[in-house]
Amino acid sequence: MVKILNRFFNFLYPPICPICNEAVDSHGAICANCWKSFNWISNPKCFKCGYPFPADLDLGPHPLCPHCAAGECDLDFIRSACVYDDVSKNIMLPFKHASQLKYQTMMSRSMINALRDLDLHIDVVMPVPLAWKRLVKRGYNQATLLARPIAKHFNAVLDVDSVTRKYRPDMGHKTTKQRRENVRGVFKIKDKNKLIGKNILLIDDVMTSGATFYELNRILRKAGVSAVYAVSFCRVVHSI
Ligand SMILES: [Zn+2]
Numbered sequence: 001m002v003k004i005l006n007r008f009f010n011f012l013y014p015p016i017c018p019i020c021n022e023a024v025d026s027h028g029a030i031c032a033n034c035w036k037s038f039n040w041i042s043n044p045k046c047f048k049c050g051y052p053f054p055a056d057l058d059l060g061p062h063p064l065c066p067h068c069a070a071g072e073c074d075l076d077f078i079r080s081a082c083v084y085d086d087v088s089k090n091i092m093l094p095f096k097h098a099s100q101l102k103y104q105t106m107m108s109r110s111m112i113n114a115l116r117d118l119d120l121h122i123d124v125v126m127p128v129p130l131a132w133k134r135l136v137k138r139g140y141n142q143a144t145l146l147a148r149p150i151a152k153h154f155n156a157v158l159d160v161d162s163v164t165r166k167y168r169p170d171m172g173h174k175t176t177k178q179r180r181e182n183v184r185g186v187f188k189i190k191d192k193n194k195l196i197g198k199n200i201l202l203i204d205d206v207m208t209s210g211a212t213f214y215e216l217n218r219i220l221r222k223a224g225v226s227a228v229y230a231v232s233f234c235r236v237v238h239s240i
């Protein structure tokens with residue numbers, strides 16, 4: 001019965017690529033041409049933080065970037081689906097600021113895919129909280145929209161209220177150190193009972209310097225969580 005209804009739905013609303021409107025096999029999928037235009041992050045990459053290495057390097061099964069090798073990444077694992085460039089920016093920014101929610105499925109699917117090489121047990125999926133002032137202005141938290149299907153995939157609890165965020169003006173283009181200082185102390189744990197001993201997966205649309213993930217990780221560890229992972233749709237890749 002569900003199959004018949006699905007076919008009828010597809011007949012009325014044929015699935016199209018949300019980027020170029022080309023016909024595709026299923027709703028939410030993107031076409032092969034658009035797929036090829038992204039800079040998807042695959043191996044070789046840093047096993048811990050997901051930093052992409054040049055494709056022709058053979059670094060063994062679990063290579064580490066200099067930061068992770070020096071013990072500077074406190075999260076258990078970070079992954080991102082693709083590199084932040086003109087292609088991913090043209091999806092991410094309209095999704096974030098212009099209610100272009102048609103990209104939600106492809107974005108969250110690619111994030112699930114980015115976590116595939118890690119056999120994670122996740123209890124709680126937590127979108128990076130948005131300050132109340134921004135939430136009211138924008139009307140939605142883009143990270144929550146991405147987190148919902150990811151929580152469903154991992155059979156985990158979607159947690160949008162255990163941590164709150166204070167409003168602070170935009171960070172602009174500042175150094176990693178300045179970004180870290182700017183975000184320090186902005187998050188507050190409201191209810192740690194739901195988090196103690198749990199494995200948490202943080203969700204964001206873009207990872208710039210990692211400062212937001214690091215700060216959330218810091219207060220979650222203090223609250224007694226067991227493990228912290230993070231995944232973003234795209235990631236700014238600085239040379240290291
Ligand atoms: Zn397309």
Ligand SMILES: [Zn+2]
Binds near residue numbers: 068
């Ligand atoms: Zn690394």
